[in-house]
Amino acid sequence: MTDPQIGLSMLFLFIFVIMLGFPIAFSLMAMGVGFGYYAFFVPGQEIIQNRVFTLLVQKTFEVTSNDVLTAVPLFLFMGYIVERANILDRLFHALQIAAKNTPGSLAVATLVTCAMFATATGIVGAVVTLMGLLAFPAMLRAGYDIKLAAGVVCAGGCLGIMIPPSILLIVYAATAGISAVKLYAAAFFPGLMLAIFYILYVIARAVINPALCPRLPKEQTDVPLKVVMWELATSFLPLALLIVSVLGAILFGLATPSEAAGAGALASMVLAGAYGALNYQMLKESVYLTARATAMVCFLFMGSWTFASVFAVLGGQQIVETFILSLNMTPVQFLILTQVIIFLLGWPLEWTEIIIIFVPIFLPLLDNFGINPIFFGILVALNTQTAFNTPPVAMAAFYLKGVAPPHVQLTDIFKGALPFVWMVFMSMIIVYIFPELALWLPDYLYTPR
Numbered sequence: 001m002t003d004p005q006i007g008l009s010m011l012f013l014f015i016f017v018i019m020l021g022f023p024i025a026f027s028l029m030a031m032g033v034g035f036g037y038y039a040f041f042v043p044g045q046e047i048i049q050n051r052v053f054t055l056l057v058q059k060t061f062e063v064t065s066n067d068v069l070t071a072v073p074l075f076l077f078m079g080y081i082v083e084r085a086n087i088l089d090r091l092f093h094a095l096q097i098a099a100k101n102t103p104g105s106l107a108v109a110t111l112v113t114c115a116m117f118a119t120a121t122g123i124v125g126a127v128v129t130l131m132g133l134l135a136f137p138a139m140l141r142a143g144y145d146i147k148l149a150a151g152v153v154c155a156g157g158c159l160g161i162m163i164p165p166s167i168l169l170i171v172y173a174a175t176a177g178i179s180a181v182k183l184y185a186a187a188f189f190p191g192l193m194l195a196i197f198y199i200l201y202v203i204a205r206a207v208i209n210p211a212l213c214p215r216l217p218k219e220q221t222d223v224p225l226k227v228v229m230w231e232l233a234t235s236f237l238p239l240a241l242l243i244v245s246v247l248g249a250i251l252f253g254l255a256t257p258s259e260a261a262g263a264g265a266l267a268s269m270v271l272a273g274a275y276g277a278l279n280y281q282m283l284k285e286s287v288y289l290t291a292r293a294t295a296m297v298c299f300l301f302m303g304s305w306t307f308a309s310v311f312a313v314l315g316g317q318q319i320v321e322t323f324i325l326s327l328n329m330t331p332v333q334f335l336i337l338t339q340v341i342i343f344l345l346g347w348p349l350e351w352t353e354i355i356i357i358f359v360p361i362f363l364p365l366l367d368n369f370g371i372n373p374i375f376f377g378i379l380v381a382l383n384t385q386t387a388f389n390t391p392p393v394a395m396a397a398f399y400l401k402g403v404a405p406p407h408v409q410l411t412d413i414f415k416g417a418l419p420f421v422w423m424v425f426m427s428m429i430i431v432y433i434f435p436e437l438a439l440w441l442p443d444y445l446y447t448p449r
Contacts, residue, residue: 003039007316010035014307024353025296028303029056036310052310059305063298067258068174073294074261075165078246078268080286082120085272087239088130091116094231096138097223104206104213106142107152108199110135114156115195116236119163119243120268124388128157128399136404145212146408148205151389151416154396155198155423158385161351163191164247165264168384170257171297171355172377176363180257181250185442186374187381188251190431194382197423238274242267251445297352304356320361321368331369335376335432338362339383346387350395354384375431378438382428389417 001009010031017027036052063069095109102108110131118127131153139149161168164184173180206213246264249255255263272278311317329337345354359380366373388396397413404413431437 002315004315004319006035006038007311007314008319010307010311010314011316018353019348024349024357025299025303028300028307028357032056032303032306032310035314036306039310039313052306055309056302056306059309060302062305063301066174066301067256068170068180069297069301071165071170071180071257071261072167072297073290074258074265075167075170076123076293077286077290078261078265079120079123079126080289081265081268081272081282082117082239082242083123083126083130084277084282084286085268086275086277087235087271088113088117089134090231090235091239092131092134092138094228094235097228098232098236100216100223102203103210104202105216106135106139106144107148107202107206107213110139110152111156111195111198111202114153115159115163116239116243118157118160119165120160120239124158124160124396125399127160128153128396129403131157132400132403136400140405140408142216143214145416146412147416148202148212149416150397150400150404150408150413151418151420152198152202153400154389154394154413154417155385155420157396157399158388159191159195159198161385161388162187162194162381164188165243165250165257165261166381168351168355168381169377171352172359172380174301175355175360176373176377178373178377179446181253182374182442182446183377184247184257185251185445186378186438188441189437190378190382190427193430193437194385194424194427197427198420201419201423238271242271253445300352300356304360307357308360317361317364321365324365325368329369331371332432334365334369335371335379338376339379339428342380342383343386343390346384346390347393349387351384351387354387355380372435372439374442375435375438378431379428382424382431386421386424389421391418 014027014031017031018024033052033056036055037050040051040055042050092109092113095112096106099105099108099112113135114127114131117130118124136149136153139152140146160166164187166187169183169187170180173183202213242264245267246260249260249263250257269278272282324334342354342358345358362376363373366376388394391397391414394414394417397410397417400413401408401410
Protein backbone atom coordinates (compact mmCIF):
# COMPACT_ATOMS: atom_id res chain seq x y z
CA MET A 1 0.00 0.00 0.00
CA THR A 2 1.11 3.54 -0.71
CA ASP A 3 1.26 6.17 2.02
CA PRO A 4 -1.91 7.95 0.82
CA GLN A 5 -3.79 4.65 0.84
CA ILE A 6 -2.57 4.01 4.36
CA GLY A 7 -3.79 7.50 5.27
CA LEU A 8 -7.26 6.74 3.96
CA SER A 9 -7.31 3.38 5.73
CA MET A 10 -6.41 5.29 8.89
CA LEU A 11 -9.53 7.46 8.47
CA PHE A 12 -11.85 4.52 7.73
CA LEU A 13 -10.39 2.51 10.60
CA PHE A 14 -11.04 5.40 12.96
CA ILE A 15 -14.70 5.59 11.86
CA PHE A 16 -15.04 1.83 12.40
CA VAL A 17 -13.44 2.04 15.86
CA ILE A 18 -15.74 4.80 17.11
CA MET A 19 -18.75 2.87 15.80
CA LEU A 20 -17.68 0.09 18.18
CA GLY A 21 -17.92 2.53 21.08
CA PHE A 22 -14.28 3.20 21.89
CA PRO A 23 -13.51 6.60 23.50
CA ILE A 24 -13.08 9.04 20.63
CA ALA A 25 -10.34 11.27 22.03
CA PHE A 26 -8.07 8.41 23.07
CA SER A 27 -8.77 6.52 19.84
CA LEU A 28 -7.60 9.59 17.94
CA MET A 29 -4.40 9.83 19.97
CA ALA A 30 -3.69 6.10 19.76
CA MET A 31 -4.20 5.98 16.00
CA GLY A 32 -2.31 9.22 15.48
CA VAL A 33 0.68 7.89 17.38
CA GLY A 34 0.43 4.41 15.83
CA PHE A 35 0.19 5.52 12.20
CA GLY A 36 2.50 8.44 12.92
CA TYR A 37 5.18 6.05 14.10
CA TYR A 38 5.04 4.45 10.66
CA ALA A 39 4.94 7.84 8.87
CA PHE A 40 8.01 9.18 10.71
CA PHE A 41 9.88 5.88 10.99
CA VAL A 42 13.63 6.04 10.31
CA PRO A 43 15.54 2.72 10.12
CA GLY A 44 17.97 2.26 12.99
CA GLN A 45 16.34 4.96 15.11
CA GLU A 46 15.48 4.24 18.75
CA ILE A 47 11.78 3.84 19.47
CA ILE A 48 11.47 6.88 21.73
CA GLN A 49 13.24 9.13 19.21
CA ASN A 50 10.48 8.82 16.61
CA ARG A 51 9.22 12.31 15.71
CA VAL A 52 5.58 11.34 16.34
CA PHE A 53 6.17 11.77 20.07
CA THR A 54 7.51 15.28 19.47
CA LEU A 55 4.42 15.96 17.35
CA LEU A 56 2.10 14.81 20.16
CA VAL A 57 3.87 17.07 22.69
CA GLN A 58 3.76 20.00 20.26
CA LYS A 59 0.03 19.62 19.61
CA THR A 60 -0.65 19.30 23.33
CA PHE A 61 1.20 22.56 23.93
CA GLU A 62 -0.73 24.28 21.12
CA VAL A 63 -4.04 23.25 22.67
CA THR A 64 -3.19 24.29 26.21
CA SER A 65 -1.75 27.65 25.10
CA ASN A 66 -4.53 28.55 22.65
CA ASP A 67 -5.99 31.92 23.66
CA VAL A 68 -9.32 31.25 21.92
CA LEU A 69 -9.92 28.02 23.84
CA THR A 70 -9.40 29.82 27.16
CA ALA A 71 -12.97 31.08 26.83
CA VAL A 72 -14.40 27.53 26.81
CA PRO A 73 -14.04 26.69 30.54
CA LEU A 74 -15.10 30.21 31.52
CA PHE A 75 -18.30 30.09 29.46
CA LEU A 76 -18.98 26.57 30.70
CA PHE A 77 -18.55 27.68 34.30
CA MET A 78 -20.88 30.63 33.72
CA GLY A 79 -23.45 28.24 32.26
CA TYR A 80 -23.29 25.75 35.11
CA ILE A 81 -23.63 28.55 37.69
CA VAL A 82 -26.65 30.02 35.88
CA GLU A 83 -28.16 26.56 35.59
CA ARG A 84 -28.04 26.20 39.39
CA ALA A 85 -29.13 29.75 40.25
CA ASN A 86 -32.84 28.87 40.64
CA ILE A 87 -33.70 31.28 37.86
CA LEU A 88 -35.33 28.95 35.34
CA ASP A 89 -38.67 28.49 37.09
CA ARG A 90 -38.91 32.23 37.78
CA LEU A 91 -38.08 33.06 34.17
CA PHE A 92 -40.59 30.59 32.74
CA HIS A 93 -43.39 31.79 35.02
CA ALA A 94 -42.68 35.44 34.23
CA LEU A 95 -42.70 34.85 30.46
CA GLN A 96 -45.80 32.68 30.75
CA ILE A 97 -47.91 35.41 32.34
CA ALA A 98 -46.35 38.08 30.08
CA ALA A 99 -47.39 36.12 26.94
CA LYS A 100 -50.83 35.21 28.31
CA ASN A 101 -52.72 36.74 25.36
CA THR A 102 -50.52 35.12 22.71
CA PRO A 103 -51.81 31.95 20.97
CA GLY A 104 -49.87 29.01 22.33
CA SER A 105 -48.60 31.16 25.18
CA LEU A 106 -47.03 28.30 27.14
CA ALA A 107 -45.14 27.05 24.09
CA VAL A 108 -44.00 30.59 23.21
CA ALA A 109 -42.84 31.15 26.80
CA THR A 110 -40.99 27.83 26.64
CA LEU A 111 -39.16 28.80 23.45
CA VAL A 112 -38.16 32.23 24.77
CA THR A 113 -37.01 30.67 28.05
CA CYS A 114 -35.06 28.02 26.16
CA ALA A 115 -33.45 30.64 23.92
CA MET A 116 -32.31 32.73 26.86
CA PHE A 117 -31.29 29.83 29.05
CA ALA A 118 -29.54 28.01 26.20
CA THR A 119 -27.69 31.21 25.35
CA ALA A 120 -26.54 31.58 28.94
CA THR A 121 -25.51 27.94 29.37
CA GLY A 122 -24.80 26.55 25.90
CA ILE A 123 -25.36 23.03 27.29
CA VAL A 124 -28.08 21.28 25.30
CA GLY A 125 -28.58 18.35 27.67
CA ALA A 126 -29.02 20.62 30.68
CA VAL A 127 -31.53 22.94 29.00
CA VAL A 128 -33.66 20.13 27.52
CA THR A 129 -33.65 18.22 30.79
CA LEU A 130 -34.55 21.20 32.96
CA MET A 131 -37.25 22.42 30.59
CA GLY A 132 -38.49 18.83 30.34
CA LEU A 133 -39.01 18.88 34.09
CA LEU A 134 -40.53 22.36 34.23
CA ALA A 135 -42.26 23.43 31.00
CA PHE A 136 -43.14 20.07 29.43
CA PRO A 137 -45.41 18.89 32.31
CA ALA A 138 -46.99 22.36 32.44
CA MET A 139 -47.90 22.16 28.75
CA LEU A 140 -49.27 18.63 29.15
CA ARG A 141 -51.40 19.68 32.14
CA ALA A 142 -52.78 22.55 30.04
CA GLY A 143 -53.90 20.07 27.37
CA TYR A 144 -51.20 20.80 24.79
CA ASP A 145 -50.54 18.26 22.06
CA ILE A 146 -47.77 15.89 23.21
CA LYS A 147 -45.87 16.01 19.93
CA LEU A 148 -45.93 19.80 19.68
CA ALA A 149 -44.91 20.26 23.32
CA ALA A 150 -42.04 17.78 22.93
CA GLY A 151 -40.82 19.45 19.74
CA VAL A 152 -40.83 22.86 21.41
CA VAL A 153 -38.65 21.66 24.30
CA CYS A 154 -36.21 19.73 22.08
CA ALA A 155 -35.80 22.46 19.47
CA GLY A 156 -35.65 25.31 21.98
CA GLY A 157 -33.02 23.53 24.03
CA CYS A 158 -30.68 23.37 21.02
CA LEU A 159 -30.73 27.11 20.28
CA GLY A 160 -27.66 27.66 22.44
CA ILE A 161 -25.59 25.85 19.80
CA MET A 162 -26.26 28.72 17.41
CA ILE A 163 -26.94 31.85 19.43
CA PRO A 164 -23.81 33.57 20.84
CA PRO A 165 -22.01 33.20 23.14
CA SER A 166 -21.87 29.62 21.81
CA ILE A 167 -19.21 27.07 22.80
CA LEU A 168 -19.51 25.47 19.35
CA LEU A 169 -18.57 28.74 17.64
CA ILE A 170 -15.49 29.11 19.85
CA VAL A 171 -14.38 25.57 19.02
CA TYR A 172 -14.98 26.16 15.30
CA ALA A 173 -13.02 29.42 15.44
CA ALA A 174 -10.07 27.64 17.05
CA THR A 175 -10.28 24.81 14.50
CA ALA A 176 -10.55 27.10 11.47
CA GLY A 177 -8.09 29.69 12.77
CA ILE A 178 -10.55 32.57 12.38
CA SER A 179 -11.81 35.30 14.67
CA ALA A 180 -14.31 34.09 17.25
CA VAL A 181 -15.57 37.68 17.55
CA LYS A 182 -16.44 37.85 13.84
CA LEU A 183 -18.06 34.43 14.07
CA TYR A 184 -20.23 35.61 16.97
CA ALA A 185 -21.31 38.65 14.95
CA ALA A 186 -22.09 36.43 11.97
CA ALA A 187 -24.23 34.07 14.07
CA PHE A 188 -26.34 36.81 15.65
CA PHE A 189 -28.99 37.33 12.93
CA PRO A 190 -29.24 33.68 11.76
CA GLY A 191 -29.67 32.54 15.38
CA LEU A 192 -32.31 35.18 16.03
CA MET A 193 -34.06 34.27 12.77
CA LEU A 194 -34.22 30.61 13.73
CA ALA A 195 -35.72 31.40 17.15
CA ILE A 196 -38.32 33.66 15.50
CA PHE A 197 -39.21 30.90 13.02
CA TYR A 198 -39.83 28.51 15.91
CA ILE A 199 -42.10 31.02 17.68
CA LEU A 200 -44.03 31.88 14.49
CA TYR A 201 -44.52 28.18 13.76
CA VAL A 202 -46.01 27.58 17.21
CA ILE A 203 -48.30 30.61 16.96
CA ALA A 204 -49.44 29.55 13.50
CA ARG A 205 -50.24 26.02 14.69
CA ALA A 206 -52.15 27.45 17.65
CA VAL A 207 -54.19 29.78 15.41
CA ILE A 208 -54.97 27.11 12.80
CA ASN A 209 -55.82 24.42 15.33
CA PRO A 210 -56.53 25.89 18.81
CA ALA A 211 -57.07 22.38 20.19
CA LEU A 212 -53.31 21.81 19.98
CA CYS A 213 -52.62 24.69 22.37
CA PRO A 214 -55.66 25.41 24.58
CA ARG A 215 -55.77 28.81 26.25
CA LEU A 216 -54.93 28.80 29.93
CA PRO A 217 -57.73 29.22 32.49
CA LYS A 218 -58.50 32.80 33.42
CA GLU A 219 -57.36 32.28 37.01
CA GLN A 220 -53.85 31.51 35.73
CA THR A 221 -53.64 34.51 33.40
CA ASP A 222 -55.60 37.13 35.33
CA VAL A 223 -52.47 38.68 36.83
CA PRO A 224 -52.16 42.43 37.58
CA LEU A 225 -49.72 44.35 35.40
CA LYS A 226 -47.62 45.28 38.45
CA VAL A 227 -47.07 41.62 39.23
CA VAL A 228 -46.10 40.86 35.63
CA MET A 229 -43.60 43.72 35.57
CA TRP A 230 -42.11 42.66 38.91
CA GLU A 231 -41.74 39.05 37.77
CA LEU A 232 -39.99 40.16 34.58
CA ALA A 233 -37.77 42.60 36.47
CA THR A 234 -36.59 39.94 38.91
CA SER A 235 -36.10 37.06 36.46
CA PHE A 236 -35.95 38.09 32.80
CA LEU A 237 -34.07 41.36 33.23
CA PRO A 238 -31.05 40.09 35.26
CA LEU A 239 -30.38 37.19 32.89
CA ALA A 240 -30.91 39.39 29.83
CA LEU A 241 -28.46 41.95 31.20
CA LEU A 242 -25.88 39.22 31.82
CA ILE A 243 -26.19 37.87 28.26
CA VAL A 244 -26.29 41.30 26.58
CA SER A 245 -23.33 42.55 28.63
CA VAL A 246 -21.15 39.56 27.77
CA LEU A 247 -22.14 39.49 24.10
CA GLY A 248 -22.01 43.27 23.72
CA ALA A 249 -18.53 43.47 25.25
CA ILE A 250 -17.33 40.92 22.69
CA LEU A 251 -19.07 42.34 19.61
CA PHE A 252 -18.10 45.97 20.25
CA GLY A 253 -14.48 45.14 21.00
CA LEU A 254 -14.59 46.10 24.67
CA ALA A 255 -13.21 42.69 25.68
CA THR A 256 -11.91 39.52 24.09
CA PRO A 257 -14.12 36.42 24.33
CA SER A 258 -11.94 35.11 27.17
CA GLU A 259 -12.14 38.40 29.10
CA ALA A 260 -15.90 38.65 28.57
CA ALA A 261 -16.34 35.03 29.61
CA GLY A 262 -14.36 35.67 32.80
CA ALA A 263 -16.49 38.72 33.62
CA GLY A 264 -19.61 36.72 32.80
CA ALA A 265 -18.54 33.91 35.12
CA LEU A 266 -18.07 36.41 37.95
CA ALA A 267 -21.41 38.08 37.19
CA SER A 268 -23.16 34.70 37.18
CA MET A 269 -21.84 34.05 40.70
CA VAL A 270 -23.16 37.45 41.81
CA LEU A 271 -26.52 36.60 40.21
CA ALA A 272 -26.61 33.23 41.96
CA GLY A 273 -25.83 34.96 45.24
CA ALA A 274 -28.65 37.44 44.68
CA TYR A 275 -31.06 34.51 44.26
CA GLY A 276 -29.71 32.85 47.41
CA ALA A 277 -28.38 29.85 45.49
CA LEU A 278 -24.64 30.40 45.89
CA ASN A 279 -23.00 27.92 48.25
CA TYR A 280 -19.96 25.67 48.49
CA GLN A 281 -21.70 22.57 47.15
CA MET A 282 -22.97 24.46 44.12
CA LEU A 283 -19.51 25.87 43.36
CA LYS A 284 -17.93 22.45 43.82
CA GLU A 285 -20.34 20.82 41.35
CA SER A 286 -19.93 23.64 38.82
CA VAL A 287 -16.13 23.49 38.97
CA TYR A 288 -16.17 19.70 38.63
CA LEU A 289 -18.52 19.74 35.61
CA THR A 290 -16.52 22.55 34.01
CA ALA A 291 -13.23 20.69 34.47
CA ARG A 292 -14.71 17.48 33.07
CA ALA A 293 -16.16 19.15 29.96
CA THR A 294 -13.02 21.21 29.37
CA ALA A 295 -10.80 18.14 29.67
CA MET A 296 -12.95 16.38 27.07
CA VAL A 297 -12.54 19.27 24.61
CA CYS A 298 -8.78 19.51 25.23
CA PHE A 299 -8.22 15.77 24.76
CA LEU A 300 -10.28 15.88 21.58
CA PHE A 301 -8.17 18.74 20.22
CA MET A 302 -4.92 17.01 21.19
CA GLY A 303 -5.98 13.78 19.53
CA SER A 304 -7.55 15.34 16.43
CA TRP A 305 -4.65 17.70 15.69
CA THR A 306 -2.18 14.83 16.03
CA PHE A 307 -4.40 12.60 13.90
CA ALA A 308 -4.89 15.31 11.25
CA SER A 309 -1.15 16.03 11.07
CA VAL A 310 -0.30 12.37 10.50
CA PHE A 311 -3.19 12.06 8.03
CA ALA A 312 -1.73 14.98 6.03
CA VAL A 313 1.85 13.64 6.20
CA LEU A 314 0.68 10.32 4.77
CA GLY A 315 -1.07 12.15 1.93
CA GLY A 316 -4.66 11.35 2.90
CA GLN A 317 -5.73 15.00 2.90
CA GLN A 318 -4.32 15.44 -0.61
CA ILE A 319 -6.30 12.45 -1.89
CA VAL A 320 -9.53 13.86 -0.43
CA GLU A 321 -8.88 17.29 -1.95
CA THR A 322 -7.95 15.84 -5.36
CA PHE A 323 -11.05 13.64 -5.39
CA ILE A 324 -13.45 16.45 -4.49
CA LEU A 325 -11.86 18.87 -6.97
CA SER A 326 -12.03 16.22 -9.69
CA LEU A 327 -15.83 16.19 -9.36
CA ASN A 328 -15.87 19.74 -10.84
CA MET A 329 -18.60 20.80 -8.43
CA THR A 330 -20.03 24.27 -8.19
CA PRO A 331 -19.86 26.05 -4.80
CA VAL A 332 -23.53 25.17 -4.25
CA GLN A 333 -22.90 21.48 -4.91
CA PHE A 334 -19.86 21.51 -2.64
CA LEU A 335 -21.86 23.10 0.17
CA ILE A 336 -24.67 20.58 -0.27
CA LEU A 337 -22.20 17.67 -0.20
CA THR A 338 -20.42 18.89 2.94
CA GLN A 339 -23.65 19.69 4.77
CA VAL A 340 -25.13 16.29 3.92
CA ILE A 341 -21.98 14.60 5.27
CA ILE A 342 -22.10 16.68 8.46
CA PHE A 343 -25.82 15.92 8.83
CA LEU A 344 -25.16 12.16 8.57
CA LEU A 345 -22.20 12.36 10.95
CA GLY A 346 -24.52 13.98 13.49
CA TRP A 347 -26.25 10.63 14.07
CA PRO A 348 -23.33 8.74 15.66
CA LEU A 349 -21.23 11.74 16.80
CA GLU A 350 -21.54 14.78 19.05
CA TRP A 351 -20.93 18.24 17.57
CA THR A 352 -17.52 18.42 19.23
CA GLU A 353 -16.24 15.43 17.26
CA ILE A 354 -17.72 16.77 14.02
CA ILE A 355 -16.16 20.22 14.41
CA ILE A 356 -12.76 19.05 15.63
CA ILE A 357 -12.26 15.94 13.49
CA PHE A 358 -14.21 16.15 10.23
CA VAL A 359 -14.74 19.85 9.50
CA PRO A 360 -10.94 20.40 9.14
CA ILE A 361 -11.02 18.00 6.17
CA PHE A 362 -13.23 20.49 4.29
CA LEU A 363 -11.65 23.75 5.47
CA PRO A 364 -8.64 23.67 3.07
CA LEU A 365 -11.08 23.34 0.14
CA LEU A 366 -13.05 26.50 0.90
CA ASP A 367 -10.64 28.74 -1.00
CA ASN A 368 -10.97 26.59 -4.12
CA PHE A 369 -14.72 27.23 -4.14
CA GLY A 370 -14.55 30.84 -2.99
CA ILE A 371 -16.43 30.18 0.26
CA ASN A 372 -15.91 32.39 3.30
CA PRO A 373 -14.95 30.20 6.32
CA ILE A 374 -17.15 32.36 8.57
CA PHE A 375 -20.13 31.77 6.27
CA PHE A 376 -19.32 28.04 6.18
CA GLY A 377 -19.14 27.99 9.99
CA ILE A 378 -22.63 29.47 10.31
CA LEU A 379 -24.05 26.79 8.01
CA VAL A 380 -22.26 24.11 10.06
CA ALA A 381 -23.62 25.55 13.31
CA LEU A 382 -27.16 25.55 11.92
CA ASN A 383 -26.75 22.04 10.53
CA THR A 384 -25.36 20.65 13.78
CA GLN A 385 -28.65 21.44 15.55
CA THR A 386 -30.41 18.90 13.36
CA ALA A 387 -28.27 16.11 14.84
CA PHE A 388 -29.93 16.59 18.23
CA ASN A 389 -33.45 16.30 16.81
CA THR A 390 -33.23 13.83 13.92
CA PRO A 391 -33.96 10.11 14.45
CA PRO A 392 -32.61 7.54 14.96
CA VAL A 393 -30.02 9.15 17.27
CA ALA A 394 -31.68 12.38 18.40
CA MET A 395 -29.99 13.13 21.70
CA ALA A 396 -32.39 15.94 22.64
CA ALA A 397 -35.28 13.48 22.29
CA PHE A 398 -33.54 10.99 24.56
CA TYR A 399 -32.80 13.74 27.12
CA LEU A 400 -36.49 14.63 27.17
CA LYS A 401 -37.64 11.01 27.27
CA GLY A 402 -35.50 10.49 30.37
CA VAL A 403 -37.56 13.02 32.36
CA ALA A 404 -40.93 12.82 30.57
CA PRO A 405 -43.99 11.07 32.05
CA PRO A 406 -44.17 7.33 31.25
CA HIS A 407 -47.05 7.69 28.78
CA VAL A 408 -44.97 9.92 26.47
CA GLN A 409 -43.53 7.72 23.74
CA LEU A 410 -40.17 8.32 22.09
CA THR A 411 -41.88 8.22 18.70
CA ASP A 412 -44.09 11.13 19.75
CA ILE A 413 -41.00 13.16 20.65
CA PHE A 414 -39.37 12.32 17.31
CA LYS A 415 -42.51 13.36 15.39
CA GLY A 416 -42.76 16.60 17.34
CA ALA A 417 -39.12 17.53 16.71
CA LEU A 418 -39.08 16.89 12.95
CA PRO A 419 -41.01 20.06 11.89
CA PHE A 420 -38.39 22.13 13.71
CA VAL A 421 -35.64 20.26 11.82
CA TRP A 422 -37.26 21.36 8.56
CA MET A 423 -37.18 24.94 9.83
CA VAL A 424 -33.43 24.57 10.39
CA PHE A 425 -33.03 23.43 6.79
CA MET A 426 -35.17 26.37 5.65
CA SER A 427 -32.92 28.72 7.65
CA MET A 428 -29.83 27.22 5.99
CA ILE A 429 -31.34 27.81 2.55
CA ILE A 430 -32.23 31.41 3.43
CA VAL A 431 -28.72 32.06 4.76
CA TYR A 432 -27.23 30.67 1.55
CA ILE A 433 -29.53 32.75 -0.67
CA PHE A 434 -28.93 35.85 1.45
CA PRO A 435 -25.37 35.48 2.82
CA GLU A 436 -25.55 39.07 4.08
CA LEU A 437 -27.58 37.71 7.00
CA ALA A 438 -24.36 36.17 8.27
CA LEU A 439 -21.70 38.44 6.76
CA TRP A 440 -23.13 41.95 7.01
CA LEU A 441 -22.70 42.48 10.75
CA PRO A 442 -19.05 41.30 11.00
CA ASP A 443 -18.19 43.34 7.90
CA TYR A 444 -19.93 46.42 9.29
CA LEU A 445 -18.35 46.15 12.74
CA TYR A 446 -14.84 45.04 11.86
CA THR A 447 -14.03 46.31 8.37
CA PRO A 448 -11.73 49.38 8.59
CA ARG A 449 -13.14 52.53 7.02
